[in-house]
Amino acid sequence: MSHRQIMKAFSGLLLALLVAMLSSTIVSNALPTILADLRGTQGEYTWVVTAMLLTSTATTPIWGKLADLFSKKLLYQLAIAIFTLGSVLGGIAQSMPELIAYRALQGIGLGGLQALVQIVIAAMIPPRERGRYSGYIGAVIAVATVAGPLVGGLIVDSPLGWRWCFWVCVPIAVIAFVVLGRTLRLPVIKREVKIDWFGATLLVGGVALLLVWISLAGKSFAWVSWSTLGYVGGAVVLLGLAVFAETRAAEPVVPLRLFRNRTFTLAVLGSLAVGTGMFGASVFLGQYYQLARGFTPTHAGLMTMPMLLGLAISSTVAGQIISRTGRTKPFMVPGAVFLVAGLFLLSTIDHATNLTLMGGYLALVGIGVGLLMQNLVLVVQNGVGMKDMGAASSVVTFFRSLGGAAGVSALGAVLASHVTTNITESLAKLGVPAGAAKGGGTLDIKSLSEPMRTIVHSAYGDAIGNVFLIAGCIAVVTLVAVLLMKEVPLRQSLDVETVVVEEAGETEKTAEIAAVAASVTHLHGRVFGANGRPVAGVVLTLTDASGHQVALGHTGPGGEYRLTAPGAGDHVLLATSGTIRPQASTVRLDEIPLRHDFLLERTGGLGGRVRTAGRHAAVAGALVTVTDGQGTVVDSTHAGGDGWYGISGLTPGAYTLTVAAPGHRPLAGAFTVGAGSRTRYDVELAPVPRVGLRHAG
Structure with missing residues (x-):
């Protein structure tokens, strides 16, 4: 796909991802109102968020494996349809x-x-160029994750009511469905399909039991109890059976061999804390600002803007730089440091914390998540081939979602x-019996008396710090994982074959071979202008000996390119671009990747008007010819009805212009063309006098 085709399809992907991520956070500021209207409890408050995170987490690996077996486009459209149905019903x-x-x-x-957005992008764009596109994804997730509460607050405060928090996403989802149907073009690899439904069922069951336990423990039963x-x-048994099933399955949902790659394993561990920080912060901050500080849902959403801006800017800027340098670790390490620092600083807040200072803490968390989230997926995709791209990408996303679901529940x-505890202690100080604390269990704060409302505000504000303290401890795992990660430069090809090498007693996937199959060859290099810049x-355009096009591509931000040819032999490589003079070269391809650099010259142009001398009338149809210093005709054209002509694509240098028209004397003149400039050359042709003959009588 060309860059233009990629961007068209990419717009559909981003629209679908935007509404999906919005749906997971748009209700956070609306939840106190929703639960007050439907008479919900604090336990149900958590379950509204957890239910969605649970099913999305449990099904992510299945979607990823299906993407390795079926049409990615159809699966993405199916996911949009399921999501839209759930939104309408909600x-x-x-x-x-x-x-x-x-x-x-x-x-x-x-x-x-x-899961599929990462997989589809991996099928279109090489890892080296994927950084800038991943930056856009990070920005969209940032906007949806942090702006969702703001949008939800605006809707709740408007006459529309909280139900439009679900319906507002439906039109955008439909648009995304149509855009993808028209623009996304991906090859479907036909091969024998064997879906490991048994392993998938065990995996979903084990994860579901684990998340349900985290959600109920401490409320419905004690953490240490027979229920626990x-x-x-049950979760351990099911997950153990799932691991056993995956080792026997022909097409496992989660290929366990991927965990032999140290980078993959560390990225999975690092994703856990990123999910906890991202989802936990967005969910509980809305509750803090409304229940502890008394803000409206709209105001609560505005207060999270520092995290939104930090996440959006850091992910976008980092993505652009990574595409140029091919390095990810210099961004992930500072990202992990920012995330840990921001969460630990947030653990110090209470019901009276300075809001400006808190905004700085949120910005640190946003920057940390922005530098980590997409790059953890990118480093995993860089080390696996297309046959495992779906499974590998979805496993990282799975653990990020698992961290979010488990984090929100716990x-x-x-x-x-x-x-x-805080409400009970506050009431005890006032001499009120402990049983009265039950009144503080409601999330409808407006229904409480003024003294009780003050106690509840303080209770929530003073308790929220413990949430971020635990999240900060989990984030330390991400920091350690990133520090231990071995960086492999991002490759510029879509697919790889990996070889196993021994290094310091460790088996690692480290070698990139530029071949998808034995008959495929690669051509790569860089294109420079006359000034030596990329x-x-x-x-x-690469053509074979018979003149058929076999590959088409374009240079990236650093002038780099990579083409794949379906065979060896002599080929012709043509480079063209706007004011750059077209240039062709003959290249011989074999099994070894060939590097071929281009040094292009910028071209110039010539234009002007042909008129009749004295009368300044346009000379339509005048023939304009350009010859070089050796007298060779370089180009020719005819003047239009208004006398204007134009010639482009001329190499800088000296030329001769010749203009001829019926009824006029030809005219020749010298001119010089500069690099990247257009020379103006107007011509006035002298008319030929008419001579009359008279016959003698």
Whole structure:
């Protein structure tokens, strides 16, 4: 796909990803209003978020594996359809159990959208160029993750009501469906399909039991209890059976051999804390600003803007630089440091923290997530071939979602426990019996008396710091994982074959071989202008000995290009671009990748008007010819009806211009063309006098 085709399809991908991520955060500021309307509890508050994260997390690896077996385009459209259905139903929910069920349906579609977007991009763009596109994805996720609460707050405060938090995404999802149908063109590899449904079922069951236990422990039963033993024991058994099934399956949902790659394993561990920080911060910050500081939903959304800006700017800028340098670790290490620092600083907040200072803490978290989130996926994709791209990408996304789901559930339980304790202690100081603390369990703060409302505000504000303290401890794991990660420069080809090498007693995938199959050869290099600087956007066409086009590509930001040919032998490589003089070279390709650099010259042009001398009337149809110093005709054209002519693509130098027209004397003149400039040369032709003959009588 050309750059223009990629950007058209990319717009559809970003639209679908935007609405999917918006749906997961848009309800965060609306939840207090939703639960007050549907008479929900703190436990159900957490479940509205957890249900969606649970199903999206559990189904992510399945979507990824299906993408390795079926049409990625059709799967993406199916995910959009499922998500849209869940959104429509969520807006008509009449009770909390209904709402939670519809959010779970939304989550199935969300799992496909967030996994498949990375896979589709990996099928279109080489890792070296993928950095700038990943930056756009990070910016969209940033906007959706942090702006979602703002949009939700605006909707709740408007006459539309909270139900439009679900319906507002539907039109955009439909547009994304249509755009992808018209613009996305990906090859479908036909091969025997063997879906590991048994392993998928075990995996989903084990993860679901684990997340349900985290959601209920501490509220419905004690952390150390027979119920805990049942949930955790069942999860361990199911996940153990899933691992065994994956080792026997012909097409495992999660290929365990991927974990032999140290970079892959460390990226998976690092993604856990990123998910916890991203989802946890967005969910609980909305609750903090409304329940602890008394802000409206709209105001609460505005207060998270520092995190939004930090995430959007850092991911976009880092993506552009990574595409030029091919290095990711110099960004991931500072990102992990910023994330850890921001979360630990947020652990110090209470109901009276200076909001400006808190904005700085949020900016640090946003920058950290922006530098980490997409780059962790990118380094994994850089080390695997296309046959495992879906599974590898979805596993990283799976663990990021797992961190978010488990984090929201566990942190929600911690927050609820500390809020209850704080309310009980505050009432005890006033001599009120402990049983009165039950009144503080409601999220409808407006229904409480003024003294009780003040106690609840303080309870939530003083308890929120514990949530970020735990999240900061988890983020330390990400920092360690990134520090231990061995950087491999991003490759410039879509696919790789890896060889196993021994280094210091470790087996690592480190060698990139530029071949998809034995008969495929590669041509790469850089294109420079006359000034020695790289030229971006140059179109390169490779033709075989019979003149058939076998490859087409364009240079990247650093002038680099890479083409894949389906065979060896002599080929012709043509480079063209706007004011750059076209240049062709003969190249001989074999099994060894060939490097071929171009040094292009900028061309100039000539233009002007042909008129009749004295009368200044346009001379339509005048023949304009340009010859070089050796008298060779370089180009020719005819003047238009208004006398104007133009010639482009001339190499800088001296030329002779000749103009001839019926009824006029020909005219020749010398002119010089400069690099990248257009010379103006107007011509006045003298008319030929008419001579009359008279016959003698």
